[in-house]
Amino acid sequence: MTKKARQIVGAVDIGGTNVRTAVATPLGRILAKDRFPSRPQHSAEKLAERIIVSLQSLAHDIGADINQLSGLGCSVPGPLDRKLGVVRFSPHLDWHDVPLAALFYELLSVPFTMDDDANCAALGEAHLGAARKATNMVYVTISTGIGAGIVIDGRIYRGSHGLAGEVGHIPLERSGPQCACGNRGCFEALASGTAMGEQAREAYRSDIPTSLRNMVSSPDELTAEHVLAAADSGDVVSARIVAMTAVYVGAGLAMVASAFDPEMIVLGGGVIGHGNSLLERARNEFAKRAIAPLGELVLIAPAQLGDDSALIGAAFLASQDAEETGGMSAAAGRGGVHVH
């Protein structure tokens, strides 16, 4: 195969802390990758330029040219308008209505496509990760918040307004704690890292003995990570918080299974990544809670691609969308790179 004939796509995962870039095959195999800080003090324009420089260098590393990319897929943190190519809001980057597609089109004349991080991670795990043998899968991320990406027949299902899979804001308990969305008892208000931190702060301020008090100088500093670490070291209060979180994670996954009946639910996010005790308990609760026979049929598995889930998903997105728009890649007048 000659170099020119080899199909390659560009993939970008813009996170709150780091940007990760890759040149990959259309089937998501990473050929070369790079990472650098997202540095929110820079503008979105500067960030896009930095990303193009990184992709140029990666293409060069594999003996190719950035203009050979048949598409560029991008994972972004936060809600977006895919039609307009605009990132609505990203708190960590302090972005509001950033026209990301237009920024990239100006720099590089290849088809650009983007989606939020949960959808990209879902696509990555569905094709090359834990759910690579599944036709239908749901990826649920449990970290600061709770989000989901739904893959049906190998493609992301976004719903009619791009909001499908807002499972974090489905109430599991009408009388539960207040959620940021205005409702009470949402999955996210009960089982997210934020909810764990909240319970840790309550315990800190109570009279109950807990090693959480020795880990921080102020209760405001407590996070889910402290709770998970303290539970591992035998702190009873923290172990109880982890156990209750697992119960709600199991209940939330039962809800997801009843709605979507996937072959597999893949769990990602910091709260799950920490260790297996929460995952095991959540699995047990799921098996009890899910309507028969889904409790036995739907597999619950941790994500397998680590930090690469969304990056690999972005590569898939680039090739799927290029395929959908047909000859767009060829028609999009290859003007080449124009970094200003």
Added chain:
Amino acid sequence: MTKKARQIVGAVDIGGTNVRTAVATPLGRILAKDRFPSRPQHSAEKLAERIIVSLQSLAHDIGADINQLSGLGCSVPGPLDRKLGVVRFSPHLDWHDVPLAALFYELLSVPFTMDDDANCAALGEAHLGAARKATNMVYVTISTGIGAGIVIDGRIYRGSHGLAGEVGHIPLERSGPQCACGNRGCFEALASGTAMGEQAREAYRSDIPTSLRNMVSSPDELTAEHVLAAADSGDVVSARIVAMTAVYVGAGLAMVASAFDPEMIVLGGGVIGHGNSLLERARNEFAKRAIAPLGELVLIAPAQLGDDSALIGAAFLASQDAEETGGMSAAAGRGGVHVH
């Protein structure tokens, strides 16, 4: 157009009380229809024979022949195995593992396909009913139980094990009343006709004044219909049951919207069909409960096809499945009708 060139399909809706049959165009327009009692004392074999006789007569009425049907679609009450063509269980008909597809194949050599009533009604409403302009919709039926049919891109989404849309068994309140499925506080346990009847019986047995007591000779006879009628006549207890049911219907629909983000949720079933006061209240609750902006974007509409939803859906199913299996219709050796 000659009679031979005209494409027609057969549609059957097997209900607990009545069977409805039709000859229709592949796009679901009913050309002639019939209904007769399902008479559970007869065997499934006899019922299938009776259905074929009805379809023969309908085909004759429009100047066609039953062997011209390009497919036969059937709506059945209760869980089924589409791959095996078996109805697992249907309490009203006293059916257990009935090989319905085989029964029909023996009588009529045309491609046979079937699905449960909620999925068929969803397909009917999605193509010719309330959601005929929608790409993605969810049909929710609220009667004895609560079920749903999900239509994505004009086709039924069944999930990986045929159990997608089991929304009736998603808990809305962990501490709620016991559900038949074993869990507590399921949507169905809170908002179905059965749940309304249960609350009516509790009220009957209490000291509270209610006209429900004058409507039946024993509390065991009370159903949702009594509650809806009494609420319309000003009974305070019944009005409160209807109001609480509407609150839970609204909460359940908010959950459906957050999961699937459809353009429209179509409501069917006896509890909704009775009148608009419950629907209006449920809509208001939905608008308050659903995560922004879904509360405004997702339309809630009553079913429009009345008793024909599932029959029309069965016609669509017949033509969609014939299309999917390609030349199956031609290949299926037209042996003609063989009623024994």
